[in-house]
Amino acid sequence: MSELSELYQQVILDHNKKPRNFRKLEGANHSAEGYNPLCGDHLTVYLQLEDDAVKDVSFEGSGCAISKAAASMMTQAVKGKTKPEVEQLFQEFHTMVMGDPEEELAPNQLGNLTIFAGVREFPVRVKCATLSWHTMHAALNNQELVSTE
Amino acid sequence: MATIEKSLTQVKEPAATWDVERIRADFPVLRQTVNGKPLVYLDNAASSQVPQVVIERGSMYLEQEHSNIHRGVHYLSQKATTAYEGARETVKRFINARESKECIFVRGATEGINLVMNGYGRKFIGAGDEIIISAMEHHANIVPWQMLCEEKGARLRVIPMNDAGELLLDEYDALLNERTKLVAVTHVSNALGTINPVKDIIERAHKYGVPVVIDGAQSAPHMPVDVQDLDCDFYAFSGHKIFAPTGSGVIYGKAALLEKMNPFQGGGDMIKSVTFEKTTFADLPNKFEAGTPAIASQIGLGAAIDYLNTIGREQAALHEHELLRYATERLSKIEGVRIIGTAREKASVLSFVIDEVHPHDIGTILDQEGIAIRAGHHCAQPVMQRFNIPATARASFAFYNTKEEVDALANTIEKVIEIFS
Numbered sequence: 001m002s003e004l005s006e007l008y009q010q011v012i013l014d015h016n017k018k019p020r021n022f023r024k025l026e027g028a029n030h031s032a033e034g035y036n037p038l039c040g041d042h043l044t045v046y047l048q049l050e051d052d053a054v055k056d057v058s059f060e061g062s063g064c065a066i067s068k069a070a071a072s073m074m075t076q077a078v079k080g081k082t083k084p085e086v087e088q089l090f091q092e093f094h095t096m097v098m099g100d101p102e103e104e105l106a107p108n109q110l111g112n113l114t115i116f117a118g119v120r121e122f123p124v125r126v127k128c129a130t131l132s133w134h135t136m137h138a139a140l141n142n143q144e145l146v147s148t149e
Numbered sequence: 150m151a152t153i154e155k156s157l158t159q160v161k162e163p164a165a166t167w168d169v170e171r172i173r174a175d176f177p178v179l180r181q182t183v184n185g186k187p188l189v190y191l192d193n194a195a196s197s198q199v200p201q202v203v204i205e206r207g208s209m210y211l212e213q214e215h216s217n218i219h220r221g222v223h224y225l226s227q228k229a230t231t232a233y234e235g236a237r238e239t240v241k242r243f244i245n246a247r248e249s250k251e252c253i254f255v256r257g258a259t260e261g262i263n264l265v266m267n268g269y270g271r272k273f274i275g276a277g278d279e280i281i282i283s284a285m286e287h288h289a290n291i292v293p294w295q296m297l298c299e300e301k302g303a304r305l306r307v308i309p310m311n312d313a314g315e316l317l318l319d320e321y322d323a324l325l326n327e328r329t330k331l332v333a334v335t336h337v338s339n340a341l342g343t344i345n346p347v348k349d350i351i352e353r354a355h356k357y358g359v360p361v362v363i364d365g366a367q368s369a370p371h372m373p374v375d376v377q378d379l380d381c382d383f384y385a386f387s388g389h390k391i392f393a394p395t396g397s398g399v400i401y402g403k404a405a406l407l408e409k410m411n412p413f414q415g416g417g418d419m420i421k422s423v424t425f426e427k428t429t430f431a432d433l434p435n436k437f438e439a440g441t442p443a444i445a446s447q448i449g450l451g452a453a454i455d456y457l458n459t460i461g462r463e464q465a466a467l468h469e470h471e472l473l474r475y476a477t478e479r480l481s482k483i484e485g486v487r488i489i490g491t492a493r494e495k496a497s498v499l500s501f502v503i504d505e506v507h508p509h510d511i512g513t514i515l516d517q518e519g520i521a522i523r524a525g526h527h528c529a530q531p532v533m534q535r536f537n538i539p540a541t542a543r544a545s546f547a548f549y550n551t552k553e554e555v556d557a558l559a560n561t562i563e564k565v566i567e568i569f570s
Contacts, residue, residue: 003517004513004514004517004568007513008514013568017505039509039525039540040530040533040539062539063507063539064507064510065507065569066510124513125509128509
């Protein structure tokens, strides 16, 4: 069960149970909906952008523990960041979860988001971890709907 | 052929009780470990495993008989045609069709239903007409009819169900009327396991002269089916859910209906003659089998049915029933587990949810223990909406499953709850 405990770490379980910034954001000026038609995970990311920086961010929706925790921790990570910084995090996060589980993680700015490195052992769950990030990316770039398929 | 006959006779003597270990030995795929644990395959409603005799029959075809069917005067083409048409005869006996030409080979139940939609629906259903389906249909028995309604200006009506997952037949009666032109209902629900009283449903439709399509994808593997006794007008099933390879399947139709229908696809093998001015279509069943079919797979379907007959279908069904009963009992006792689909009559499917745990997380944790189940909406999103849940976890049984496997399932579910507590 060691790979499992890598995947379902306490922090992830905690964010699943008590997702942060889990609400509709009044005053949001950007938002996007993310959908994984294969599993039905569905979430909306709300952004309040000011001068190209994330002043506030939230999400709502339903999904598995991985997708919910990833969304929750993402909102914490991007608050206060500029648009290029968010895009940089998205790239690093994406590279990490798509990476080879045997290899060391490349140096990155991910901080506690590296907890999702456990997803590398579970290729079918990568989309769960990245759904909120793709949706964030869409919201930043004024797309309204994003699908994993 | 020698090996095939030998392995068939090996299982021929009826066992006093179900000798599940002997049956398991017929399925090579079951002899493996997943994540270091013996594979526990409980995803049979999605696709069932293939016994050695069926694999050997397919190999023998490819090694010794492969050629195109219905068109060669040469030796191999005749061998292939004989084997392919032999499979059709086997299917005919399996569902007790009057004639083998009523058994059209298709890629699976989905293609079978689409064949009826195109061949019958597009010809005989028009604006203002109504099609009745049920609340527990698989997308394969919803979307084709929705597409037809859209195209023709017809209306889709839905028989509702109760909280146990049983159809409300009084409501069905209220939906039937002179505008009803077709009824399409599943025999066994893939998401809930409910066995529907299709004979009764068919009888009520016939009072209005309405033909009935039965989606048999989940019933053909688990119970004897007699299309004459049911008096259904169409019956679709998939080979890959009944221990045959993917790409095989059947749509049964009453000859009189099939004859007055439009063809499905146009092409080779479905014609009598072709000129640039006019084409005359072939007789049944070729009229509906354009192009080269999945010959090896359909021959495999015949072999799978032969296999089912040798092991004893009734005993197999009894064993599956006992597994379902036992699994229901074990899972009901676990706090936090809720079973979705509690109809009185059920077959082989156990759908459940766990409080505060998403089915995909259940699926991943079970997989780590070598246990394969399905997590998701099971291509039946309206069923999920009816029960107000995003998805379920679904264990589905075949006659090669064991009580020990059910125990492994139940024990790991307890572990899931522990992880998420």
